[in-house]
Amino acid sequence: MEKTITTTNKNKVAVSVKKLKLLDNIQFIYELSLARLELQSFNPELKVMNDFREFEILNLNNLEELKTRLAYFKTVNGDYSDYYYLQKFNQTKSVNQFLTHWIYPYKGKFHPQMIRALLNIIKIKRGETILDPFVGSGTAALEAQLLGINSIGIDISLLCVLISKVKTESIDVIDEIIKYKDFYLHRKGKNGSEDKRVQNFYKVAEMMAHSDTSRRGQNFESSYLHDSLKMLASVEDYEKAKKQFKLKLGKTEIIHGDVRKIHLKEESIDGIITSPPYSIALNYVANDAHSLQALGYNLDQIKEDFIGVRGTGLDRFKLYEEDMKKVYDKMFNVLKKGKYCVIIIGNVTFQGQEIDTAQNVINYCEKIGFKTIKKMEKIIYGLYNVMQKEYILIFQK
Ligand SMILES: C[S@@+](CC[C@H](N)C(=O)[O-])C[C@H]1O[C@@H](n2cnc3c(N)ncnc32)[C@H](O)[C@@H]1O
Known part of the structure; x- marks a missing residue:
């Protein structure tokens, strides 16, 4: 016009x-x-x-x-x-759970669309690298991949590492996943695939079936079959979308470990988008207990490495704050000068008192040299109109 x-x-x-x-x-x-x-x-x-x-x-x-x-x-x-x-390449009823985003009913997932918008807001270009030190179910990794942005994701939970890898890597081995379908779904044939990515695909389907069985009382075998086929359809969707939109996917590296102990090169990252664990509000160990046990974990042991799960009462809160300070220090260290870090965090009520976690994060991040660019309230209404209030904090180094 x-x-x-x-x-x-x-x-x-x-x-x-x-x-x-x-x-x-x-x-x-x-x-x-x-x-x-x-x-x-x-x-x-x-x-x-x-x-x-x-x-x-x-x-x-x-x-x-x-x-x-x-x-x-x-x-x-x-x-x-x-x-x-x-968003139309979607095997679910939920608008935002398109492509492989829906894989595994992980509580506390990011909204994918919000991540894409944030990648734009902090001006990350194709070929640059972002970090999510608490990658969880891999939402940021997948959204970055779709835009041709490279990403590094870290998580202490092997379950999360598997989910994130399957969402972003299965597209590269789709033919193998199909080739070994009969072996993994119907126990036909002698050997499974030697490719770790194919094994991971069916492992995650198995974890989903464990979740369906323990949370919803569903039959394990039929859940496994149903979840595997639906996952496969989503990976096929991803391949079709890649062709149709000539997508040049970003490279993804998912690392299993405690972010406090993982070494990343100083000033090597172009942007950070993450939501820290807040296990005082949501216990990630208890939440996925069935799947973590199926992966052979001793729940008491892993609690020590999961941030926010250690200790009880006030002690737990203090330990959480100490652990997170180490992570913020690391985030500052690995980010390039002038680049942005986005932290999405909710306030919590502890022993009847609301704690202003977001302000605590701002205070600490400013102390170590970050500049606060934005504090945005993110209020949403969930099931039964229960209000959830989080903050999107944008810092610049
Ligand atoms: C809020 S969730 C992240 C969810 C993610 N944004 C998504 O879209 O699925 C926080 C994650 O931090 C992980 N975590 C807890 N302690 C950790 C540690 N010491 N090192 C790395 N990751 C850790 C938990 O396993 C959990 O997956």
Whole structure:
């Protein structure tokens, strides 16, 4: 659309105005804020229209980039965005659990769309490397991979490491996964695959069946079969999407271990996006006890390495704070100068008192040299309208 505007020296000039529309499922205030911020990171000249559901931008020449990168937009100048299409490669009923995101019912997953928007907001380019020191079920790793961004993910839980690897690596061995289907699903044939990635795929299907059995009382064998086939369909979806959108996937490295003890090169990382464990609120060991035991873990032993699970009462809280300070120090150390670190964290109620965890993080991070760029409230309503309040904290080194 062409519009005429009057410039300060009274000349009339023609500028072209491009319209962008939000995806239909955007409903929370924090999502609108993130949408605006991600757009601003590409082009600062924008106007909000139609009760916040539409934006207008002036004189833009990177339309293609916007179409491929944006997270919260359905259309860019009349064309559908890549993310609008990607979300349709979905074997579940949940809009955001597309491609392999849905694999394993892990509690406390990031919202994938939020991660894509944050990658845009902190201006991570294709080929650069991000770190998630608490990678959990691998949401950040997969979203980075889709944008051609390399990532390093760390987790102390072997279950999380397996899930994250399967979500991001299965696409590379899809033919082998299919080839050995009869062996893993029906015990036909003598040997399974020698490829670790194929073994991991079926291992995670097994872990999902353990979870279905212990949480929902379902039959193990039929769950295993059902989960494996649905996982396979998702990996096939991923392959189709990769072809259709000519995606050049980022490289992913998932490391098993205690982040406090893992060595990463100083100033080697272009961005950090993470949500720390908050086991006072959510006990990751108890939560996945069935699967961790099936992987051969002694639950009492691993508790010592999981941040937030050690100790009881006030002691547990103090240990958590000490452990996390070491992680923040490490995050500061590995990040390149001028780059950004995003921490998503919720306040918790401990012995009847609400603790302002977010402010504690800000205080410590500023002490070690980070500059606070943004503290955004992320309020969502879950099942039975229970309010959950978290903060998105953006720091710059
Ligand atoms: C909030 S979850 C991360 C969830 C993740 N953002 C996602 O989308 O699935 C925190 C993770 O920290 C991990 N964790 C706890 N202690 C750790 C440690 N010492 N080193 C590395 N990871 C640890 C837990 O296993 C858990 O997966």
